[in-house]
Amino acid sequence: MEEQAARVIGAALALIPLFGVALALGNIFSTLLASIARNPSVSGELKGAGILYFALTEAIALFALLIAFLILFV
């Protein structure tokens, strides 16, 4: 029973990186929007880069999720 409780607490702690990911994603998209507003002619290139960085940042959240799953189920 205690082990199960520790597992759940550990899995929850493993999701703390989501805080940083949320900040990073907000930063990426707000900067993307501001850049496109300043210079709409490069919006195509910026969107491509934005999607790439979005995926790279989102991967951190997924690593955290994966660790949480490993703690819970393995």
Next chain:
Amino acid sequence: MALDPLKQFEIKPIVPIEVAGIDLSFSNASLLMVIGALLTVGFLNIGMSRRALVPGRWQAAGETLYEFIANLIKEQTGSKGREYFPFVFTIFMVVLMGNFLGMIPFSFTYTSHIIVTFALAMVVFLTVTIVGFMKHGLHFLTLFTPAGVPWPLLFLVVPIELIAYLSRPISLSIRLFANMMAGHIMLKVFAGFAVTLGVLGGIAPLLLIIALTGFEFLIAFIQAYVFAVLTCVYLKDALELH
């Protein structure tokens, strides 16, 4: 919960084959891979069979795919990377087909298994390393020594660069696998909520699931795109050495 959200990732053998104690069964994962390969080859061949100057619908779709990857390589690596177009295009189509075929209900997502994505990532990693050594010989090792770093710092920088280089296949494979797995689990869990809410929740939970499914299609495409972009970025590193 009535249904186990992890059950969709189960590999079921269809034609059991066992060679020298190793399980080589033709499973549902293999079946989806064969379907994906046939769809890709069939789609491109049928589209290109007429070779009209003014493309029809099929040909236009095939050309769009071709130009999408060709532009991607041109943006990332310039003219040097043109000869690697078939490689990047194949990788892209394998991942794209895996992600999209997995969106069909009751089907199977082969990119949601770490061993599949890790094999793909290792192919990319080994190709890039071999290309780098073939183009530059031992000079390729300067990839690990960024220019302009004072020499005492090299003791710190070189191991970091080495670890970063060696962890590329891991991050590349886990990104795709975790995205697909998490997305599909999320869909199933939310669908479970919608079933539990039932008449009480009315039509709203169902609409949410539809929106989430659309979002998942977007993710499926973006992940294939990111896989191709990162392949190009790694190729550029090997071709140009920083």
